[in-house]
Amino acid sequence: MTFKLAAIAGALAAGVSSVAMADTALPFPGEVTGNIGVYSDYVLRGNTNYLENDGATIQGGIDYAHPSGFYLGYWGSTLDYSLTDDGARDAFENDFNIGYNGSITEDLGFTVGGTYYYYYESDVDADVFEVLLGLNYKDFSLTTQTITDDVVWGNAGDTYILGSYSYALPKDFTLNAAVGLYYYKDSGDYEADLNTTETFNFRHATLGLSHPLGTTGADWSLDYVIGGKTRSDEDLKNKVVLGLSYAF
Numbered sequence: 001m002t003f004k005l006a007a008i009a010g011a012l013a014a015g016v017s018s019v020a021m022a023d024t025a026l027p028f029p030g031e032v033t034g035n036i037g038v039y040s041d042y043v044l045r046g047n048t049n050y051l052e053n054d055g056a057t058i059q060g061g062i063d064y065a066h067p068s069g070f071y072l073g074y075w076g077s078t079l080d081y082s083l084t085d086d087g088a089r090d091a092f093e094n095d096f097n098i099g100y101n102g103s104i105t106e107d108l109g110f111t112v113g114g115t116y117y118y119y120y121e122s123d124v125d126a127d128v129f130e131v132l133l134g135l136n137y138k139d140f141s142l143t144t145q146t147i148t149d150d151v152v153w154g155n156a157g158d159t160y161i162l163g164s165y166s167y168a169l170p171k172d173f174t175l176n177a178a179v180g181l182y183y184y185k186d187s188g189d190y191e192a193d194l195n196t197t198e199t200f201n202f203r204h205a206t207l208g209l210s211h212p213l214g215t216t217g218a219d220w221s222l223d224y225v226i227g228g229k230t231r232s233d234e235d236l237k238n239k240v241v242l243g244l245s246y247a248f
Contacts, residue, residue, distance in 0.1 A: 029067050036060035037245030042077055045160050046180045046204025047238040048227045052093075053080040063097075071113070084120035094118040099132060107135045110141070124152050125189075141168050151235035154187030155196070161202070169209075176223070177207040182233045194231045202228040204236065218246045 026032060036057040037059050042052035057242035083091040099113015111134035119126045128151045134143035146159040164178040180203040186196040208223035221243040227236025 006149065006218075032062065032067050033065075033247065034062040035245060035247045036062070037243055039241060039243040041239065041241045042079070043204075043225055043239060043241055044188070045162075045182075046225060046228060046236060048204070048225055048237045049230070051080075053078065054079065065101075069101045069103075071097070071099055079119075081236070083119055083124050083126060085123045089121055090129060091122055093118045094120060105158070107138050110134060111136070115145070125150075126152050128154075139186070140164070150188035150190055152190050152193070155185040155191060155194065157183075157185040159183040172212055174210045174220075176206070176210060178204075178206040180204045180206075180228075181230065198229065199234050201231065204228050208241075218243050218244060 039057050039059060042054050042057040042059070053130060057078050057080070059075070059077040061073060063071060063073035065071045069076050073096075075097070077093045079093055079145065080093045080098075081091065082089055096116045096119070097113065099111055101109060101111050103109045112134045115130045115132060117126070117128055117130065131146045131148060132143060134141060136142075140163070142161075142163050144159055144161050147154050147156060149156050159182070161181040161183065162178060164176070165182075166177075167175045169175055181201070182203045183200050184196050184198060186199070188194070205226040205228070206223050207226075208221055210219050210221040213220050214220070223241045223243070225239040225241060227238050228234060
């Protein structure tokens with residue numbers, strides 16, 4: 001616990017000190033932004049029954065956006081379980097993102113891209129590339145994310161569908177709402193363990209609030225996750241997630 005608290009404090013300090021990077025002009029066109037945060041739980045796509053962590057988790061990322069719409073990014077998260085045969089070390093999730101954001105009209109845009117998931121350290125078949133397609137209209141967005149190969153956590157073709165909405169409230173509060181659905185394939189190299197019984201399920205609904213933390217530059221968030229169903233028709237629990245994040 002002492003190590004974890006020290007790591008959290010160090011991560012937040014690094015995020016605050018990195019604000020200078022955002023204010024420095026780049027030697028090439030585009031913008032680099034980043035974020036770091038601490039959350040009470042890592043709920044992966046509404047799966048509240050099988051959390052990615054047993055305690056607080058540290059998450060953060062850095063993104064580059066070119067004026068043309070091309071983007072690159074990295075996001076990472078601590079995990080509280082092992083993917084090695086000896087079970088001696090917790091894994092770390094690494095997400096490498098690439099894609100293009102375009103405009104159809106002034107208010108309507110689209111995204112085409114993908115993410116490569118890499119877990120360190122891991123002795124199991126968990127790494128995979130996922131295709132991202134999205135549409136956004138003002139404060140609404142709709143995305144689909146489809147994995148391209150069989151892994152221990154999904155079959156090729158599994159597609160997560162997410163609709164989200166953000167709305168600015170008085171007193172600098174922001175309302176965040178999302179609904180997640182899942183389309184499942186029922187065949188693959190690891191189907192015996194995945195035990196897919198459903199083709200399509202409501203996965204979760206999330207309702208949350210966020211607000212700046214005084215004048216620190218950080219934001220706090222509170223999300224209530226309403227659980228849906230897993231691929232084997234198991235009921236998911238409801239869950240409250242607290243967060244503290246800093247963007248630079």
